[in-house]
Amino acid sequence: MKRILVTGGTGFIGSHTVVELQQHGYEVIIVDNLVNSSIEVLDNIAKITGIKPSFEQFDLADPAKTADFFNRNKDLSGIIHFAAYKAVGESMQKPLEYYRNNIGSLLNILEGMKTCALGDIVFSSSCTVYGQPDELPVTEQAPIKPAWSPYGNTKQMCEEILRFSAASLPIKAIALRYFNPIGAHESALIGELPLGIPNNLVPYITQTAIGLRQSLHVFGNDYDTPDGTAMRDYIHVVDIARAHVVAIGRMINKRMKHNMEIFNLGTGHGFSVLEVIQSFERVSGLKLNYKIVDRRPGDIEKVWASTDFANKELGWKAEKKIDEMMTSAWKWEKALADRKGQQ
Ligand code: WQD
Numbered sequence: 001m002k003r004i005l006v007t008g009g010t011g012f013i014g015s016h017t018v019v020e021l022q023q024h025g026y027e028v029i030i031v032d033n034l035v036n037s038s039i040e041v042l043d044n045i046a047k048i049t050g051i052k053p054s055f056e057q058f059d060l061a062d063p064a065k066t067a068d069f070f071n072r073n074k075d076l077s078g079i080i081h082f083a084a085y086k087a088v089g090e091s092m093q094k095p096l097e098y099y100r101n102n103i104g105s106l107l108n109i110l111e112g113m114k115t116c117a118l119g120d121i122v123f124s125s126s127c128t129v130y131g132q133p134d135e136l137p138v139t140e141q142a143p144i145k146p147a148w149s150p151y152g153n154t155k156q157m158c159e160e161i162l163r164f165s166a167a168s169l170p171i172k173a174i175a176l177r178y179f180n181p182i183g184a185h186e187s188a189l190i191g192e193l194p195l196g197i198p199n200n201l202v203p204y205i206t207q208t209a210i211g212l213r214q215s216l217h218v219f220g221n222d223y224d225t226p227d228g229t230a231m232r233d234y235i236h237v238v239d240i241a242r243a244h245v246v247a248i249g250r251m252i253n254k255r256m257k258h259n260m261e262i263f264n265l266g267t268g269h270g271f272s273v274l275e276v277i278q279s280f281e282r283v284s285g286l287k288l289n290y291k292i293v294d295r296r297p298g299d300i301e302k303v304w305a306s307t308d309f310a311n312k313e314l315g316w317k318a319e320k321k322i323d324e325m326m327t328s329a330w331k332w333e334k335a336l337a338d339r340k341g342q343q
Helices: 012-023 040-049 063-072 088-093 095-115 150-168 201-210 237-252 273-284 308-314 322-342
Strands: 003-007 027-031 054-056 078-081 120-126 172-178 180-182 216-219 234-236 260-265 290-293
Touching: 003 012, 012 027, 012 040, 012 078, 012 237, 063 095, 078 095, 078 237, 088 095, 088 150, 095 120, 095 150, 120 150, 120 237, 150 172, 150 260, 172 237, 180 201, 180 237, 180 322, 201 216, 201 273, 201 322, 216 273, 234 237, 234 322, 237 260, 237 308, 260 308, 273 322
Parallel strands: 003 027, 003 078, 027 054, 078 120, 120 172, 172 260, 180 234, 216 290
Antiparallel strands: none
């Protein structure tokens, strides 16, 4: 059984990817420092798949601990690297922590890969590297624009580190640029674990509907879009997770055509904030309490993916539609409330 290291595997996208990997016959070991997730995720993964993943808790930004891990794990077939700080707004306040953590962790992992002659890494990147594209849908060949945040800059820098490492070291890398991952596993056993006030739209919608938040603030309705609110390419987290299984399989089966490959993970369709709200109201039967306020500094106006390359080259396509995404997000929020009620 091929063994895959999933860093950040107790996080939102990481946990959904672990479920898909196990269900596709891979053995998984998770490394996570649990600063942004909780250890119960391991049991909830086991409730879904029947297999509790191996787990080690330490900080991948620690060179000695990471080197020690790789010295003890020389049988890995691949790595999927999620572990990173990922809050755009927080990164504006704490740039040095973001560079040290996000860049340092990747460098320690690449050093570790040399130790155990491991050559395959899938990297969690983001459409944020594009900034506001000049043309839509945005393709993988679109110019990378100056980052709007240290978070986005670390994603750009990590892609460049992988590109040069893959050119000179015995390493192959696939960078997956997520658009806006939302929703939750249909079991409602894993999902986006909210720590504090959500930055992202969908958890804020469901927390408002469940009564944790007073009302949703819609950040601007004066954009150049059909209803004036900003547009994004929302994609179900399970579709994102399945793309990682395809990517790691491509590497392990030596189907890559270049030492570094980059793929957009989106649906190819943009939805406005109001359309997402309308989808939520449709699937929940509730009226959402929201009001239009000023734009959020740093937000881009509209972005959605060109999916041709991922569809053709990876043979992967996002399947789930917006109403299914919002249904799963709402089911997850209600499950969280039930669990709190039981505590
Ligand atoms: C979506 C839309 C907001 C909250 C960020 C990162 C990206 C990725 C996903 C990590 C925007 C609007 C939001 C609210 C609102 N993160 N909004 N009221 O900013 O597109 O992407 O998260 O990988 O890298 O950049 O996602 O969910 O914050 O915002 O009106 O309370 O919803 O203005 O138009 P974003 P988001």
